[in-house]
Amino acid sequence: MNDMNELKKSVNDGRVQYIWIGLKRTSVDKWQWSSGEPVLYLNWGSGQPDGGDECAFMRNAEWHDWSCSNSLTFICSSSNMNTGLVFVNQTKTWRDAQSYCRQNHIDLVSVRNQNENQQIQKFINDSHISNDVWIGLFRDSWQWSDQSNSSFRDWASGEPNNAGVDNCTAIGPNVLGQxxxxxxxxxxxxxxHEDKLILINETLMWPEAMRYCRQNYTDLVSVHSDKMQRRVMNVVKRASTEAVWLGLHNYCQMNMWLWLSGEIVCYQNWAPGNGTTPENCSLTKRKGAVQSGGDQRWISLPETHKLNFICSRS
Structure with a gap:
């Protein structure tokens, strides 16, 4: 939604027009979480999903697909300190439930593993909820032209409404820009969209990678937040090496990790055993890289390793 707000600012010149964005329908349907989290766990009931329905609800801890235009009560994820869940005892379509959760809480609930599934069912039982509830799982065939895996959707009411003919997406002239x-x-x-992160598929030592980025772009990338880490994770999936250099270096005398942009490392995403213990200053200087596979954590490596790297434009 932050991206949408920025986009509306950049195109709001008073003219009433539709404007293309990079979302296009493909021939591949896939299940996704409204929150954008990867679908690693599914708990379909017997014979489910059973048709062309594209939204999911929970009944007795099992999931069923149903038409998104039907109305159900629903569960939002929230900042509630006890459960992180809020039951909304109003019946809404899946899209309207999603909008309600985003406006008033965080999003429709995601269920990432069996333990969370059990916790949500316990919440349903404890709250004496007797009816089916929407969860944040939906299926569609829309993909971004830059191949990013965002599942954020901001369709206007009743959209998309012309499958098979209207296969591209525009923001509308309404105030909401849906x-x-x-x-x-x-x-x-x-x-x-000009991507500010560029994966370089050459294999260079860290000092060479830094020099390359400074000569051709701005610098090796610094990762100051979870949002930037998610952008890095999208980029490194295309790497040809097991890890990819970041603009992260160890200031050995003080046992500190610093970004080339000058900031101390506050946000951290180290793999276990990396970045938290003193480095041996008598050995090769250590630099930081991000794993290109697995959970894409940061690791400490000798700067002489030859890896792909990420340059930043800003």
Missing amino acids: WYDGTCNSQLRFVC
């Missing part, structure tokens, strides 16, 4: 499906050969204004 999304409409349109015919791809329509001629509209459009918004381009």
Whole structure:
């Protein structure tokens, strides 16, 4: 939603027009969480999913698919310190439930593993909820042209409404700037995106990678937040080496890790056994890299290793 707000600021010139964005329908349907978290766990009931329905609800700890236009009560994830859950005893379509959760809490609830599934069912039992409830699982075939895996959707009410014909997406002229499906050969204004992170598939030592980025872009990337880490995770999936250099270096005399941008490392995403114990200053200087596979944590490596690397434009 932050991206949408920035986008609306950049295109709000008073003219009432539709504007293309990079979301396009493909031939591949996949289940996704509304929150954008990866789908690593599924708990379908017997014979489910059983058709072309594209949204999921929970009944007796099992999941069922149903038409998103039907109305159910639902569970939002929230900042509630006790459970992190809020039951909303109003019946809404899946999309309207999603909007309600985003406006009033965090999002429709995600269920990432069996333990969470059991916790949600306990919450349902303890709250004496007797009806089916929407969860944040949905299926669609829309993908971003930059291949990013975001499942954020901001469709206007009733959209997308013309499957098989309108396969491209535009933001609308309404105040909310919500999304409409349109015919791809329509001629509209459009918004381009310049990625500020660039994966370089050459293999260089850390000092060489730093020099390359400074000569051609701005610098090796610094990762100051979970949001930036998620952007890095999208980029490193295309790497050809097991790890990828970041702009992270060890100031050995004080046993401190610093970013090339000058900041101390506050946000941290170290793999176990990395970054938290003193480095041996008598050996090769240590630099920070991010794993290109697994859970993509940061690791400490000798600067002489040859890896792909990420440059930043800003």
